[in-house]
Amino acid sequence: MMNMSEALIKVDGLVKHFPVTQSILDQLLNREVPMVKAVDGVNFAIKEGEIFGLVGESGCGKTTTGRGVLRLIEPTAGSVEYRDVDLLSLKPGEVKAYRKEIQIIFQDPFESLNPKMTIYELVAEPLEIHGLGAGDAERRAMVSQALEEVQLIPPEDFLYRYPHELSGGQRQRVAIARALILRPKFVVADEPVSMLDVSIRTEVLNLMLDLKEKLGLTIMFITHDLAIARYMSDDIGVMYLGKLVEYGETHEVLDDPDHPYTQALMAAVPVPDAERKRGDLPIRGETPQPINVPQGCRFHPRCPYAFDRCSEEEPQLMEVEPGHGAACFLYEEFHAGKLERGKLPADQAQA
Amino acid sequence: MTTLLEVKDLKMYYETMKGDVKAVDDVSFSLEAGESLGLAGESGCGKTSVALALMKLQPSNAKILSGSIKLEDMDVLALDDDAIRREVRWKRISMVPQAAMNALNPVFTVKDQIIEAIVAHEDVSEKEAEARTLELLKRVGIDPSRAGNYPHEFSGGMKQRAMIAMALACNPEIVIADEPTTALDVIVQAQVLKVIKTLQRELGLSMILISHDLSVVAETCERTIIMYAGNVVENTDTLEIFRHPLHPYSVGLIGAFPKVTGERKRLESIKGNPPNLLNPPPGCRFNPRCPHAKDVCTRVAPQLLETHEGHWVACHMVNSHQEYR
Numbered sequence: 001m002m003n004m005s006e007a008l009i010k011v012d013g014l015v016k017h018f019p020v021t022q023s024i025l026d027q028l029l030n031r032e033v034p035m036v037k038a039v040d041g042v043n044f045a046i047k048e049g050e051i052f053g054l055v056g057e058s059g060c061g062k063t064t065t066g067r068g069v070l071r072l073i074e075p076t077a078g079s080v081e082y083r084d085v086d087l088l089s090l091k092p093g094e095v096k097a098y099r100k101e102i103q104i105i106f107q108d109p110f111e112s113l114n115p116k117m118t119i120y121e122l123v124a125e126p127l128e129i130h131g132l133g134a135g136d137a138e139r140r141a142m143v144s145q146a147l148e149e150v151q152l153i154p155p156e157d158f159l160y161r162y163p164h165e166l167s168g169g170q171r172q173r174v175a176i177a178r179a180l181i182l183r184p185k186f187v188v189a190d191e192p193v194s195m196l197d198v199s200i201r202t203e204v205l206n207l208m209l210d211l212k213e214k215l216g217l218t219i220m221f222i223t224h225d226l227a228i229a230r231y232m233s234d235d236i237g238v239m240y241l242g243k244l245v246e247y248g249e250t251h252e253v254l255d256d257p258d259h260p261y262t263q264a265l266m267a268a269v270p271v272p273d274a275e276r277k278r279g280d281l282p283i284r285g286e287t288p289q290p291i292n293v294p295q296g297c298r299f300h301p302r303c304p305y306a307f308d309r310c311s312e313e314e315p316q317l318m319e320v321e322p323g324h325g326a327a328c329f330l331y332e333e334f335h336a337g338k339l340e341r342g343k344l345p346a347d348q349a350q351a
Numbered sequence: 352m353t354t355l356l357e358v359k360d361l362k363m364y365y366e367t368m369k370g371d372v373k374a375v376d377d378v379s380f381s382l383e384a385g386e387s388l389g390l391a392g393e394s395g396c397g398k399t400s401v402a403l404a405l406m407k408l409q410p411s412n413a414k415i416l417s418g419s420i421k422l423e424d425m426d427v428l429a430l431d432d433d434a435i436r437r438e439v440r441w442k443r444i445s446m447v448p449q450a451a452m453n454a455l456n457p458v459f460t461v462k463d464q465i466i467e468a469i470v471a472h473e474d475v476s477e478k479e480a481e482a483r484t485l486e487l488l489k490r491v492g493i494d495p496s497r498a499g500n501y502p503h504e505f506s507g508g509m510k511q512r513a514m515i516a517m518a519l520a521c522n523p524e525i526v527i528a529d530e531p532t533t534a535l536d537v538i539v540q541a542q543v544l545k546v547i548k549t550l551q552r553e554l555g556l557s558m559i560l561i562s563h564d565l566s567v568v569a570e571t572c573e574r575t576i577i578m579y580a581g582n583v584v585e586n587t588d589t590l591e592i593f594r595h596p597l598h599p600y601s602v603g604l605i606g607a608f609p610k611v612t613g614e615r616k617r618l619e620s621i622k623g624n625p626p627n628l629l630n631p632p633p634g635c636r637f638n639p640r641c642p643h644a645k646d647v648c649t650r651v652a653p654q655l656l657e658t659h660e661g662h663w664v665a666c667h668m669v670n671s672h673q674e675y676r
Contacts, residue, residue, distance in 0.1 A: 057536035057537065057538065058536055167624050169624065197393040197394055197563065197625075198393060198563065198565075198604060198607050198608065199393060199603065199604065199607050199620060199621035199625075200620075200624070201607070202607040202609075202618045202619070202620035202621075203620040205609075205618070206617065206618065206620060209617075224536065224537070226537070226611050227608070227609040227610060227611040228609055230609060230610070230611055230615065231609035231615065231618065251615070254611065254612070255612070264538060265537060265538065266611070267541075268537045268538045268540065268541035269537055269541075269566075269611050270537075270540070270541070270544070270564070270566035270567050270569070270570045271566050271569070271570070271610070271611060271612070272565045272566040272569045272593060272605065272608055272610075273566075273569060273593060278541070278545070278570065281538065281541055281542065281545075283538060286506050286508065286539070287536075
């Protein structure tokens with residue numbers, strides 16, 4: 001896949017299945033427990049110092065993947081290599097040592113901050129847990145510096161306030177300060193701006209880009225918004241129904257998508273350009289439940305290009321060119337321009 | 352074109368324990384017959400409050416201090432509740448509410464809920480209402496065989512389509528769609544927007560689409576109004592607003608949207624936060640965040656003036672310098 005020496009995080013065959021709650025009757029009859037296949041075998045690598053964007057629609061498994069990578073949930077199978085250590089094979093007690101280096105920023109700053117704690121307590125909490133900072137004075141200095149880094153200036157104005165006194169953008173900055181005060185190497189940011197208004201959102205995104213440069217962070221950026229993914233990430237992975245269907249350099253994947261699902265997503269994104277005219281979307285139906293994943297290619301019931309093989313055999317991620325892969329039998333045709341991207345095939349286009 | 356709806360100097364404040372929240376302040380605009388109008392702005396800018404006032408659905412702590420809402424010759428604000436219910440809501444103006452997916456009653460079938468709306472407002476038999484319901488569902492792209500399903504059997508996109516069908520139940524002239532696609536995934540959003548656009552064209556509806564997402568407005572509406580902190584700051588043709596935005600807030604808002612195609616360049620954010628409407632800044636409400644603010648902006652509220660034909664802007668700097676930008 002990618003050059004191994006540069007990869008800070010290497011995810012291999014990550015699987016997370018959740019059992020469905022059964023009725024007593026099902027249990028008595030010893031029926032097979034159905035599984036929600038939230039993440040169903042995902043491979044990717046994140047290069048050191050880069051931002052990897054993981055995109056997809058709700059329910060595609062991107063958040064579960066993020067949490068599995070951090071081991072906030074226990075994956076069913078697979079490995080997550082961080083600096084040659086498989087995080088998933090560590091004993092629970094050993095994980096804590098790595099928690100300092102790998103952190104998460106959650107989606108909703110209105111819920112991720114304890115309303116009863118002051119900003120100082122919130123940002124100092126990770127120091128306390130990991131026993132960092134000798135004495136109050138040193139901790140206070142570290143917290144102040146962290147607040148300054150996220151542009152909550154002057155920090156004294158914020159230290160003794162409570163989350164409800166801050167705006168959404170300021171709260172998300174506190175969440176970022178909390179994640180970065182331990183000087184992590186790797187951060188998972190799970191939809192960090194989806195709750196924020198546009199004008200505030202841009203500031204938080206720019207802040208994350210600046211901090212990434214300044215602190216040399218590696219970030220996994222989870223989002224449903226392709227425009228934000230394009231703005232933030234160097235590399236990108238597109239998920240559909242628990243699997244990665246395409247990955248590669250962000251501009252390559254989004255400008256010349258070789259998987260029909262990525263093409264449909266790009267065709268569906270509304271653009272702030274009143275002159276653009278939208279054609280028919282090259283996709284049909286709706287996303288199936290991850291309990292009943294279709295046989296063969298999981299996208300084939302919705303794919304306008306699907307042919308017999310697609311319902312029988314599951315396509316693997318294949319390299320279109322170095323660093324750009326797509327899980328579609330037709331990727332070469334798209335890549336060579338024999339099939340037109342993002343358009344319905346001629347026989348299906350409406351008159 | 353004829354003007355169907357005219358809002359003039361509408362002022363609506365919310366009474367709270369801490370004082371009046373000046374949510375809608377001197378808002379004026381008009382809607383032509385058959386036109387699609389986008390109302391865009393960030394949360395708390397007053398766009399939903401305006402829409403609620405159009406149907407007199409504002410919450411009980413809201414008070415309308417001045418202004419008028421005219422639906423052709425009818426003075427909407429002068430009508431009492433009963434008259435509004437009989438003559439305006441559903442029949443002339445209907446609404447697809449925000450979070451429409453949770454607006455359906457879970458214990459009735461989708462069909463029954465639409466039939467109920469028709470029978471409550473029009474003097475028709477249940478049989479006729481049912482026939483119309485099935486026809487409406489077909490129009491929004493729901494197979495009539497699914498009409499007897501309960502809401503939980505529908506996906507998010509289907510629920511949203513059903514709400515659109517319900518809004519059309521009594522053949523209204525104006526449909527207000529309040530953030531109709533906000534909770535939907537991008538592919539479903541595109542499908543729903545397409546349904547809305549097709550219906551608007553085929554039925555000749557006048558539509559007001561409220562959204563925080565400028566790209567949704569750009570794709571759906573002919574004209575765009577941008578609101579900020581309870582004021583209309585710019586009102587013009589949608590093409591024009593993306594090509595030549597004049598108000599500094601519109602410029603900032605458009606610039607803050609990342610693009611999904613083309614060159615990747617650093618986005619400029621708008622400094623600061625929107626004001627607290629309990630106590631908005633004097634003069635232009637945008638002045639504390641505006642890169643071009645001058646002394647006059649902190650003292651005098653700018654009027655919405657037509658700078659070019661069909662292009663209204665509320666900004667001192669634009670109004671006093673024609674060549675600005």
